Amino acid sequence: MSALAVLHASQLVTLAGPKRPRVGREMSELAILPDGGMLIRDGKIDSVGTTNQIKVSVADAEIVDAGGRVVLPGFVDAHTHLVFAGNRLDDFERRARGETYQQIARAGGGIWSTVEKTRAAGNAELLAQAKKHADWFLHCGTTTVEAKSGYGLTLDDELKILRVMRQLNQETPLEIEPTFLGAHAVPREMAADDYVDLVADEMLPRVAQEKLAEFCDVFCERGYFEIEQSRKILSAAKRLGLKLRGHVDQLSNCGGAKLMAELGATTADHLEKTDEVGIVALKSAKVQPVLLPGSVYTLALTSYPRAREMIESGLAAVLATDFNPGSSPTPSMSMILSLACTHMKMSPAEAITAATINAAYSLNRGNKIGSLEQGKLANFAIFDCEDYRELAYWFGIPQTHSVYVGGERVNA
Ligand code: NIG
Ligand code: FE
Secondary structure, eight states: OOEEEEEEEEEEEOOOOOSSOOOGGGGGOOOEEEEEEEEEETTEEEEEEEHHHHHTTOTTSEEEEEEEEEEEEOEEEOOBOOOOSSOOHHHHHHHHTTOOHHHHHHTTOHHHHHHHHHHHSOHHHHHHHHHHHHHHHHHTTEEEEEEEOOSOOSHHHHHHHHHHHHHHHHHSSSEEEEEEEEETSOOTTSOHHHHHHHIIIIIHHHHHHTTOOSEEEEEESTTSBOHHHHHHHHHHHHHTTOEEOOEESSSSOOSHHHHHHHTTOSEEEEOTTOOHHHHHHHHHTTOEEEEOHHHHHHTTOOOOOOHHHHHHTTOOOEEOOOBBTTTBOOOOHHHHHHHHHHHSOOOHHHHHHHHTHHHHHHTTOTTTSSSOOTTSBOOEEEESSSSTTHHHHSOSSOOEEEEEETTEEOOO
């Protein structure tokens, strides 16, 4: 039986609390233990307390001295597009010259250009690039990510991406929760309604049969998938036993939040344009909002989602990177914390709750990860600062000191 004792955390940010997503005031309660420690046995948290309490039972344990640094549960990034080929440097430069995301997409850049590169890439190449991305996440203190397909847009290419995720999950310490996003864009070679049928009638049954994804997502937006098309795909997914997430109300308020509420989705993501009607709908159906300020920042837009109204209305908000080559090329959750506090007026404590325990519940993993409590997986990160608020405050500088998954150190 292997044991590890973490001692002398300036703050052991446990996020201990009720066994459900945190809402309202609860989002500000981090259950911090000053001079904290924890004992880990066989990859799980055995006990949590002050350093003095933990010291009593560490005789057989390897000691990790946190040296007065902050210790946090590993970040849980509940919205990423982890597997793709290439990059979008040309889009980036065009935006710098003033073109918009939609103009660039119409001119042959955008999601489609990544689809072409991803289709052309073989398994080994995709896996190698995905491993590089996985390393980035771990170096930022993220130990679990949700990952979406969606740069294949044919049955075979979507399956290829989902299988790469499965392999990545086996070959790296990063935990990956796969989501099928066949409806990310309409492929150039097909009419939209034909593609909707292909996703609903052929792709989804295969994904469900091979158990390649737990969730189904749709990019519900004018010019991508309209409300009716999104409803058709998500309803088919639900019938096959998949749970639902959705890219909604990102560029226009087209009723996406209401649709996600109607379908009983687990999450509604983006929500930059969602108004109070949408917020009420999400609340009544207990859908978790996943807020992605990295894409607002990258696209140089000004409307960040209405986080304050969402939190005050009792929604269990989640923050995520939306890591992707086009609209949010960052794996850094601390960058997202900075954006959330500065532009969405979330407090550092609310932002941390949204990036850990609430994110874990949005992936149906709240009973295993997202907080430092007895019985949970020992997924945690030690940061080179004394106060957790520094994570959101200093930006552009990596503060990760060391990262552990299942009690094993995973960064050099
Ligand atoms: O979440 N909105 C749609 N999908 C991604 C962007 C993907 C891309 O541009 O490659 C997003 O922002
Ligand atoms: Fe996204």
